[in-house]
Amino acid sequence: MAKSKIVVVGGGLSGLMATLKICEAGGEVDLFSYCPVKRSHSLCAQGGINACMDTKGEHDSIYEHFDDTVYGGDFLADQTAVKGMCEAAPKLIRMFDRMGVPFTRTAEGVLDLRNFGGQKNKRTVFAGSTTGQQLLYALDEQVRKWEVKGGVTKYEFWEFIKVIKNKEGVCRGIVAQNMNSMEIKAFRADTVILATGGPGQVFGRCTASTICNGSAVSAVYQQGAHIANPEFIQIHPTAIPGSDKNRLMSEACRGEGGRIWVYKDGKPWYFLEEMFPAYGNLVPRDVASRAIYDVCVNQHLGINGENRVYLDLSHIPAEYLERKLGGILEMYSEFMGADPRKVPMEIYPSVHYSMGGIWVDRKHNTNVPGLMASGECDYQYHGANRLGANSLLSAAYSGTISGPEAMHWAKEGEKGSALTDAELEAARQECVNDFENILTMHGEENAHRLHHELGDLMNQYVTIERVNKDLDYCFEEVKKILARWNNIGVTDHSHWANQEAMFVRQLRNMILYALAITKAARMRDESRGAHFKREFPTRDDEHFLKTTIVDYDPKTEEPQITYIDFDHSLIKPRPRNYAVAKKE
Amino acid sequence: MAEQKTVTFIIERQDGPKEKRYTQEFDVPYRPSLNVVAALMEIQKNPVTRDGKRVAPVVWECNCLEKVCGACMMVINGKAQQACCALIDNLKQPIHLAPARTFPVIRDLLIDRSVMFESLKRIQGWVNVDGTWDVKDAPRQNPYTAQTAYEISHCMTCGCCLEACPNVGPQSDFMGPAPIVQAYLFNLHPLGEYDKPKRLETLMQKGGITSCGNSQNCVQVCPKNIKLTTYLAQLNRDVNKQALKNIFNH
Numbered sequence: 001m002a003k004s005k006i007v008v009v010g011g012g013l014s015g016l017m018a019t020l021k022i023c024e025a026g027g028e029v030d031l032f033s034y035c036p037v038k039r040s041h042s043l044c045a046q047g048g049i050n051a052c053m054d055t056k057g058e059h060d061s062i063y064e065h066f067d068d069t070v071y072g073g074d075f076l077a078d079q080t081a082v083k084g085m086c087e088a089a090p091k092l093i094r095m096f097d098r099m100g101v102p103f104t105r106t107a108e109g110v111l112d113l114r115n116f117g118g119q120k121n122k123r124t125v126f127a128g129s130t131t132g133q134q135l136l137y138a139l140d141e142q143v144r145k146w147e148v149k150g151g152v153t154k155y156e157f158w159e160f161i162k163v164i165k166n167k168e169g170v171c172r173g174i175v176a177q178n179m180n181s182m183e184i185k186a187f188r189a190d191t192v193i194l195a196t197g198g199p200g201q202v203f204g205r206c207t208a209s210t211i212c213n214g215s216a217v218s219a220v221y222q223q224g225a226h227i228a229n230p231e232f233i234q235i236h237p238t239a240i241p242g243s244d245k246n247r248l249m250s251e252a253c254r255g256e257g258g259r260i261w262v263y264k265d266g267k268p269w270y271f272l273e274e275m276f277p278a279y280g281n282l283v284p285r286d287v288a289s290r291a292i293y294d295v296c297v298n299q300h301l302g303i304n305g306e307n308r309v310y311l312d313l314s315h316i317p318a319e320y321l322e323r324k325l326g327g328i329l330e331m332y333s334e335f336m337g338a339d340p341r342k343v344p345m346e347i348y349p350s351v352h353y354s355m356g357g358i359w360v361d362r363k364h365n366t367n368v369p370g371l372m373a374s375g376e377c378d379y380q381y382h383g384a385n386r387l388g389a390n391s392l393l394s395a396a397y398s399g400t401i402s403g404p405e406a407m408h409w410a411k412e413g414e415k416g417s418a419l420t421d422a423e424l425e426a427a428r429q430e431c432v433n434d435f436e437n438i439l440t441m442h443g444e445e446n447a448h449r450l451h452h453e454l455g456d457l458m459n460q461y462v463t464i465e466r467v468n469k470d471l472d473y474c475f476e477e478v479k480k481i482l483a484r485w486n487n488i489g490v491t492d493h494s495h496w497a498n499q500e501a502m503f504v505r506q507l508r509n510m511i512l513y514a515l516a517i518t519k520a521a522r523m524r525d526e527s528r529g530a531h532f533k534r535e536f537p538t539r540d541d542e543h544f545l546k547t548t549i550v551d552y553d554p555k556t557e558e559p560q561i562t563y564i565d566f567d568h569s570l571i572k573p574r575p576r577n578y579a580v581a582k583k584e
Numbered sequence: 585m586a587e588q589k590t591v592t593f594i595i596e597r598q599d600g601p602k603e604k605r606y607t608q609e610f611d612v613p614y615r616p617s618l619n620v621v622a623a624l625m626e627i628q629k630n631p632v633t634r635d636g637k638r639v640a641p642v643v644w645e646c647n648c649l650e651k652v653c654g655a656c657m658m659v660i661n662g663k664a665q666q667a668c669c670a671l672i673d674n675l676k677q678p679i680h681l682a683p684a685r686t687f688p689v690i691r692d693l694l695i696d697r698s699v700m701f702e703s704l705k706r707i708q709g710w711v712n713v714d715g716t717w718d719v720k721d722a723p724r725q726n727p728y729t730a731q732t733a734y735e736i737s738h739c740m741t742c743g744c745c746l747e748a749c750p751n752v753g754p755q756s757d758f759m760g761p762a763p764i765v766q767a768y769l770f771n772l773h774p775l776g777e778y779d780k781p782k783r784l785e786t787l788m789q790k791g792g793i794t795s796c797g798n799s800q801n802c803v804q805v806c807p808k809n810i811k812l813t814t815y816l817a818q819l820n821r822d823v824n825k826q827a828l829k830n831i832f833n834h
């Protein structure tokens with residue numbers, strides 16, 4: 001019998017983990033990525049990965065990890081799914097350790113642990129301040145081994161454009177484009193897994209890589225996949241603001257003792273420690289970001305009246321800092337020209353992560369049969385707010401679920417008819433036509449400037465504080481941007497490494513994604529986790545203890561919002577308050 | 585109104601692998617802590633040369649913009665480096681940008697570094713674990729050795745060291761410092777060590793460590809400050825030891 005063929009789109013932590021699982025189960029993988037998978041965005045992760053290793057005499061438990069995650073997510077995550085992730089975490093860490101991840105170790109050679117936000121116990125395993133890079137490399141190396149053995153074919157510098165469904169509506173392949181030759185090709189698959197990461201670029205300036213554009217998610221959304229909970233966008237409290245990118249200063253800074261403050265009445269005011277005595281600087285991200293926003297925007301106490309606060313490590317011994325945080329301190333010095341070992345850093349919150357994404361069941365199947373999603377592009381595990389160091393975990397863990405399930409579907413799923421050559425060619429031709437049309441766009445708009453405007457709108461209206469009338473305004477403005485997309489003019493008309501034309505295609509997808517986020521934010525009249533409305537300042541479990549489902553309406557191109565129930569049967573929802581120690 | 589300060593870029597361009605190279609000049613508005621990638625992004629927003637010609641935007645590769653992905657390596661004022669952390673304030677103007685021509689040029693500043701990834705296959709750059717399943721225990725490791733491993737594991741396959749090395753190029757089949765030093769990384773690991781002889785064998789072959797001319801350029805350009813020459817020297821000793829072993833075992 002022919003081997004099962006799985007298309008995996010995305011070679012970050014999740015896509016690579018899925019790839020390994022498929023190879024081990026005897027399947028064949030076609031692996032697609034914008035870049036050599038070794039350069040995927042997962043390598044930006046700095047601080048660490050959570051797992052209950054309990055090696056610090058704190059009696060940490062898997063239950064505690066589970067409860068912290070659910071509580072931190074303001075009870076919007078599927079609890080059975082979260083439980084499975086927390087249970088698997090220590091095993092995953094041992095796997096990474098065997099693969100050679102150079103984790104930071106204690107004097108006796110066991111894995112060191114650090115504190116992270118929203119959890120009282122030391123539970124975060126780390127490799128200095130470049131944990132994501134080290135984890136990604138380990139999987140990249142194992143996948144390379146499979147490449148040599150046979151089993152993986154890499155399509156690096158290929159962009160996923162869309163999925164192909166058969167006449168029964170089952171996903172049986174994809175169309176992708178070579179980013180150098182511009183060749184557009186259709187590929188058959190028994191199962192397709194999207195592991196394309198987050199949509200940070202929908203906001204323009206964010207902490208993510210330039211390739212985290214959400215374009216693939218938007219494409220399948222337009223083909224009928226549900227997006228779930230997109231309104232939950234994590235704003236990380238501590239980033240270095242920049243015009244090209246907001247560079248993250250990991251939560252590990254605070255985990256290792258960093259303090260946040262501003263001057264008030266001439267004296268340092270450690271406002272997080274004062275507002276939240278139980279957790280202090282290590283409150284979850286949504287809580288910290290709102291506090292910083294409040295101090296700067298409402299109380300006008302930012303540094304020199306600007307939107308900046310201090311993140312201070314200067315009281316910690318330099319040698320200790322070097323060992324635990326070296327990489328990012330070097331980054332700060334390099335980009336800002338000041339040494340954080342000596343002077344406090346200046347930081348401000350930034351768009352960072354998307355809790356929402358493609359809706360999946362617990363096995364990571366989307367509502368489109370044959371199409372799966374895992375990693376940051378799915379919506380599972382984090383509810384309304386993600387705890388730091390839980391997403392490297394969810395990315396890797398989800399790959400261990402999606403990979404085997406893809407094989408299961410390939411062998412036993414109701415796949416319906418195979419794609420005919422004609423169907424394959426028709427799907428390809430459609431993408432070719434769209435691309436050729438882009439090449440002939442001669443309007444006045446510049447795609448990159450339009451993207452900048454989109455980012456400005458989304459940053460202004462759909463981040464820390466949301467106001468219904470502003471969201472209405474933003475939605476209309478984004479619709480105008482969608483209309484203006486038609487009036488783009490390209491200056492590059494060539495058929496070779498044409499990045500501009502590809503960007504134009506991505507931009508349209510980003511705009512449609514922006515509409516989904518904005519609409520979902522508008523409709524959720526409560527405050528929960530990262531989603532905050534002063535008009536509705538409290539959590540409303542009666543109406544909104546539900547997953548938001550967004551469907552694309554092809555006629556209006558607008559999002560349709562509905563809500564569905566989810567599993568919160570294991571831990572009864574209770575109010576979330578980080579001023580006091582958590583009660584179970 | 586005060587005149588807007590600008591930065592001039594002289595960019596070496598090339599429309600395709602076989603096309604002729606040419607240069608174009610662009611002015612980009614100055615702002616504090618502007619870096620080369622951010623400047624190229626400005627050109628995307630307004631792809632007009634200094635003499636007012638509307639042209640195709642410059643093509644290059646970038647992802648993370650914080651010096652961990654290795655994508656945006658190019659030659660800036662004659663030196664191979666990451667463009668994202670090349671701050672304008674530290675560069676002599678006008679700023680010259682060129683592709684790293686040790687590698688085939690795809691277009692403009694975009695190059696093809698697949699040869700480096702192929703070399704990682706050759707040196708067997710992985711720990712040969714049985715599988716992704718749980719086998720209960722991972723070995724403890726000496727924390728100092730782990731720290732050395734951590735240093736080498738920062739290598740982001742950017743290719744600066746290959747670009748700077750006089751022995752990498754069409755005249756030789758030298759794999760270059762980065763992939764070779766990765767062999768040292770896997771040899772350090774308690775499980776990776778099992779395959780140390782195999783890796784050393786590879787390094788004895790054509791293109792391996794004997795092609796290193798010890799010019800020491802690599803260590804000077806490594807953006808991650810990896811002590812490449814130290815590890816190359818260590819590997820050289822390991823390879824010699826292995827060669828002796830091979831003789832006596834025959």
Ligand SMILES: Cc1cc2nc3c(=O)[nH]c(=O)nc-3n(C[C@H](O)[C@H](O)[C@H](O)COP(=O)(O)OP(=O)(O)OC[C@H]3O[C@@H](n4cnc5c(N)ncnc54)[C@H](O)[C@@H]3O)c2cc1C
Nearest residue numbers: 010011012013014034042045047160197375376389391392
């Ligand atoms: C600065 C920063 C620091 C972070 N620190 C931490 C941390 O300390 N701990 C933690 O747990 N989490 C952290 N995170 C979050 C975490 O890094 C990510 O959520 C996680 O790595 C996502 O992994 P992924 O596999 O889902 O996607 P990614 O790693 O983003 O990979 C996506 C892949 O999809 C490919 N792709 C995307 N679209 C297409 C397309 N259309 N066609 C072809 N290929 C495509 C890309 O090339 C890439 O290979 C951090 C995030 C940022 C931004």
